[in-house]
Amino acid sequence: MADKKISALDAIxxxxxxxxxPIVDASVSTTKKIxxxxxxxxxxxxxxxxxxxxxxxxxxxxxxxxxxxxxDADKPVSTATQTALNAKQDTLVSGTNIKTINSTSILGSxxxxxxxxxxxxxxxxxxxxxxxxxQNILDAKQEDLTVAANNGLDLSTGSTLSTTYNxxxxxxxxxxxxxxxxxxxxxxxxxxxxxxxxxxxxxxxxILPSILSNKSVSxxxxxxxxxxxxxxTIARTLTATFNRGSIRNGDGTxxxxxxxxxxxxxxxxxxxxxxTAQAGNTLAVSNTIVSGSNNWAVTVNHDAGTxxxxxxxxxxxxxxxxxxxxxxxxDSASAxxxxxxxxxxxxxxxxxxSSADMASAIAAGTATKVVGSSTGTLAIPYNxxxxxxxxxxxxxxxxxxxxxxTALDNGAITVVFNAVSTESVNSPDAYWSGVSYKVHTSIGxxxxxxxxxxxxxx
Numbered sequence: 454m455a456d457k458k459i460s461a462l463d464a465i466x467x468x469x470x471x472x473x474x475p476i477v478d479a480s481v482s483t484t485k486k487i488x489x490x491x492x493x494x495x496x497x498x499x500x501x502x503x504x505x506x507x508x509x510x511x512x513x514x515x516x517x518x519x520x521x522x523x524x525d526a527d528k529p530v531s532t533a534t535q536t537a538l539n540a541k542q543d544t545l546v547s548g549t550n551i552k553t554i555n556s557t558s559i560l561g562s563x564x565x566x567x568x569x570x571x572x573x574x575x576x577x578x579x580x581x582x583x584x585x586x587x588q589n590i591l592d593a594k595q596e597d598l599t600v601a602a603n604n605g606l607d608l609s610t611g612s613t614l615s616t617t618y619n620x621x622x623x624x625x626x627x628x629x630x631x632x633x634x635x636x637x638x639x640x641x642x643x644x645x646x647x648x649x650x651x652x653x654x655x656x657x658x659x660i661l662p663s664i665l666s667n668k669s670v671s672x673x674x675x676x677x678x679x680x681x682x683x684x685x686t687i688a689r690t691l692t693a694t695f696n697r698g699s700i701r702n703g704d705g706t707x708x709x710x711x712x713x714x715x716x717x718x719x720x721x722x723x724x725x726x727x728x729t730a731q732a733g734n735t736l737a738v739s740n741t742i743v744s745g746s747n748n749w750a751v752t753v754n755h756d757a758g759t760x761x762x763x764x765x766x767x768x769x770x771x772x773x774x775x776x777x778x779x780x781x782x783x784d785s786a787s788a789x790x791x792x793x794x795x796x797x798x799x800x801x802x803x804x805x806x807s808s809a810d811m812a813s814a815i816a817a818g819t820a821t822k823v824v825g826s827s828t829g830t831l832a833i834p835y836n837x838x839x840x841x842x843x844x845x846x847x848x849x850x851x852x853x854x855x856x857x858x859t860a861l862d863n864g865a866i867t868v869v870f871n872a873v874s875t876e877s878v879n880s881p882d883a884y885w886s887g888v889s890y891k892v893h894t895s896i897g898x899x900x901x902x903x904x905x906x907x908x909x910x911x
Contacts, residue, residue, distance in 0.1 A: 604647050620649050626657055626704075626766055633658025660703035660765040661772045668698040668713045670753045670782045678789030680824050681742045682796055684884025693719050693734045693751040695782065697758075700773060703765035713777055714756025723749030723787065747791040752783045795847040795888055797823040798878075806843040808874040808892035815845060815890075818881035837899040848875060848889040869896045 465472070470490040478485050545551045547558035557565055600608040607619045633655050634643070643651060675690040698712030720730040724747040725740025740747070758777035761769045798820040800811055814820040820843075846853070852873060870893045878890040 710760030742793040750785040
């Protein structure tokens with residue numbers, strides 16, 4: 454076949470893998486042939502799908518892989534192309550892979566205006582001094598104007614300074630008569646105060662707490678009281694009632710905390726008993742009545758008072774602490790009281806009565822006993838019908854020198870008595886014996902249906 458120039462060759466309509474191409478083997482400088490299949494194997498060519506617009510090849514070794522990155526098995530992508538595709542920027546989605554500003558998307562065209570409303574600041578790294586612009590602004594700013602409370606000044610809205618009486622005293626504290634500053638307070642003390650402090654001292658002086666009721670104990674005695682015959686034995690119950698006292702706060706209210714602590718011991722003493730200390734506040738006793746006053750006493754030991762107490766402004770005070778310590782309280786005047794005495798006796802008889810007869814009648818219990826005053830006047834309502842009368846009373850009593858009968862039906866009758874005699878008398882109830890008694894006996898018989906016989910002191 455005659456040689457032809459390539460430009461003179463006919464154009465091939467379709468290329469088959471079996472078609473051959475001339476190629477120079479550089480190793481032996483000989484022209485050889487290679488078919489299309491061999492070319493594809495050495496340099497695979499990806500077919501380009503139909504696209505609108507121009508396809509621009511990137512300078513450099515990007516190969517001729519599938520531009521639309523379709524990974525068809527028969528159209529492999531070159532390594533350089535795949536690497537470039539892997540490094541591409543994902544499609545931006547507002548709020549997903551790109552932040553918003555004040556909830557406004559930054560995608561698209563145009564300008565975003567940042568308003569003055571502050572959002573939440575992120576962290577600023579470094580120290581404040583590193584933020585030069587911010588520090589300069591802070592250094593140059595005007596300090597906020599503030600006014601402390603309770604100093605006679607007030608800062609209203611709009612930073613207007615006024616002299617409002619802005620006292621911090623509680624709204625519930627009530628004023629008293631003006632003049633709360635004590636007389637003699639030197640001006641130097643007042644000049645150290647601001648206007649509010651001066652007004653507070655004048656209008657609302659501090660009122661300290663006070664003792665509303667002091668601690669006390671009272672002793673009550675059960676059973677009979679008043680004049681009782683000497684020598685008889687009586688059962689009594691002594692009951693002590695301890696009052697812990699109370700505190701009045703400066704505002705006039707009663708403080709819930711008692712003045713002193715609770716009782717820890719009660720010690721009973723008195724007639725017929727030895728000193729008895731116990732935790733309980735009652736004591737049953739059995740004692741013999743003695744001459745004169747029969748009394749019992751109790752002393753209570755107590756703890757110190759606890760709990761705060763306040764002035765009229767609600768401040769805790771300590772002015773009563775000296776009265777709240779542990780200590781004792783005593784009642785030595787038990788009530789009711791008992792006075793032991795020897796009784797009076799009188800006897801009437803149709804025959805004359807001697808002083809010895811009277812002493813015998815007393816011991817035998819045939820004379821009438823009267824537990825009456827041994828120092829005052831004894832009155833005996835008595836019906837007499839031609840009878841003799843004898844009266845006896847303790848020698849320790851004032852001698853009775855005037856005796857008369859006042860009759861309601863026939864007027865006064867004068868009765869003459871023998872001279873006073875002294876006898877040793879025994880109690881008809883065995884309460885006592887050998888007690889000296891003064892005895893008066895009438896010289897004659899007395900007749901009266903309703904007399905009152907009176908023995909009066911001389």
